[in-house]
Amino acid sequence: xxxxxxxxxxxxxxxxxxxxxxxxxxxxxxxxxxxxxxxxxxxxxxxxxxxxxxxxxxxxxxxxxxxxxxxxxxxxxxxxxxxxxxxxxxxxxxxxxxxxxxxxxxxxxxxx
Amino acid sequence: xxxxxxxxxxxxxxxxxxxxxxxxxxxxxxxxxxxxxxxxxxxxxxxxxxxxxxxxxxxxxxxxxxxxxxxxxxxxxxxxxxxxxxxxxxxxxxxxxxxxxxxxxxxxxxxx
Numbered sequence: 171x172x173x174x175x176x177x178x179x180x181x182x183x184x185x186x187x188x189x190x191x192x193x194x195x196x197x198x199x200x201x202x203x204x205x206x207x208x209x210x211x212x213x214x215x216x217x218x219x220x221x222x223x224x225x226x227x228x229x230x231x232x233x234x235x236x237x238x239x240x241x242x243x244x245x246x247x248x249x250x251x252x253x254x255x256x257x258x259x260x261x262x263x264x265x266x267x268x269x270x271x272x273x274x275x276x277x278x279x280x281x282x
Numbered sequence: 283x284x285x286x287x288x289x290x291x292x293x294x295x296x297x298x299x300x301x302x303x304x305x306x307x308x309x310x311x312x313x314x315x316x317x318x319x320x321x322x323x324x325x326x327x328x329x330x331x332x333x334x335x336x337x338x339x340x341x342x343x344x345x346x347x348x349x350x351x352x353x354x355x356x357x358x359x360x361x362x363x364x365x366x367x368x369x370x371x372x373x374x375x376x377x378x379x380x381x382x383x384x385x386x387x388x389x390x391x392x393x394x
Binding site for chain 1: 315317322323324325326327330338340341372376379380381382383385386387388
């Protein structure tokens, strides 16, 4: 069935370094790929998204890339800061109808 | 706008009891979803709805029922609670298929 795999499950970086989180999806009909950030005890919030007609999108220190052929998409955070520490989820919208499937999450820790 | 609201915030049930988790949104969103979040397993889709009167199953629907009689409300019913249903439950709404999902604050459910 539909599946989204996310790696790594934990990631620790030094402040100022870059962080990369990778996801793969199984359904080639997926056309919308949002990323959510969840701070401890809070609800997930959208940080960036990309659609299947775009290969890359950037918003300040955050960028997302999409390789439709390989069914891969990645989140890149540059110049990491301690406030970037959180759990990050990738997700993919499978076909139509608002059904959004999430990856397992990556716990990012940025050490000052 | 209150956004997406969920009640209760916390709930403890005994095995076999039933209850309804409430979710409401005041943004006139057509799409609503229920997710459960367990450590290391990300957000798993339970049920979703593309509009009033229409619901469909997600990844983990067993043991849960939903209905969507109005655009605003999307309650989740646990028919006979089991310890395996101990989790944090998030409701989310979206204005369209493949659009940003807005999450509620969550309900932490413990089944003993």
